[in-house]
Amino acid sequence: MADNNQSAEAQSDIHKKIRSAFKTFDFLSNNTVEACEINSVIYSLGCFPTQADLHAFISEVGEDNSGFIELDKFLPAMTKILLEHRFPPIPEERLLQAFEVLDKEKKGYLEPEELRKYMTEEGEPFTQEEMEEMLTALVDNKQKCVLYKEVIGQLVIDPDT
Template sequence: MAEAVVSDVHKKIRAVFEAFDNESNNTVDVREIGTIIYSLGCFPTQADLHDLIAEVEKDHTGYIYLDNFLPVMTKVLLEHKFPPIPEDLLLQAFEVLDKEKKGYLEPEELTKYMTQEGELFSQEEMDEMLTALADRDNNVLYYKDLISQLTIDPDM
């Protein structure tokens, strides 16, 4: 059972990592790590994120190798180190931002909130997030559809 859980965690980490491995050489740009970690349902503080990057970027080349990232991230996920936000709380947060109760947010709205409030995202992080999450046809973020992508099964 434990081996199956670890195997599933490894598959999930690899899948997300590979989505950002543009050269298909088991490396990603260090600037992608935050997005990868968030995509895995973990929400570390900026300080925690910097500590994790320091742990996995051993050679300071600006690239993270899957071989260094996989064991560290596996431990993070198995220990629930940066716990996911519960789905109902995430939905409430989106609903607060959606003042007109449209069921979606415009990319500009989300960018304003994420770059000017709380723990700030960079414009580059926002561009990556919007590219990954915005509905391609309508260029909006249907947040009810996104919640399952932004959370992780707590029993994993």
């Protein structure tokens, strides 16, 4: 019986996290999120799917051509993903290595335009909107650059929290 209580408690905690993340992007306060914002909701939950996985997930939760995803459809699908650890977080050391590869001159920072170029032209490119959000969060306002060793903590999510 204790296992069932722990399982129910864990699922309740997951539901709270999902609802909280979803609510952050529910700008109309009507239990819907624009389909284009679902990636941000998922990332904020510590999940990092590929673009293909993201598109499959959006299809699964039934974006109904309105451009919105409903919490009632998102919650059970996202709960399953979190319980199965399907889109694992990126380890801090791997993220640091990625920044160091981009920092060819070993300066310890990246210029915003340098990071923008890499993130919008290589691999699975970020949209301009995603890039603006990232730069707003990561650029050090005084030094006008991304001090990546200092901001990695913002980008890494502990899967047990």
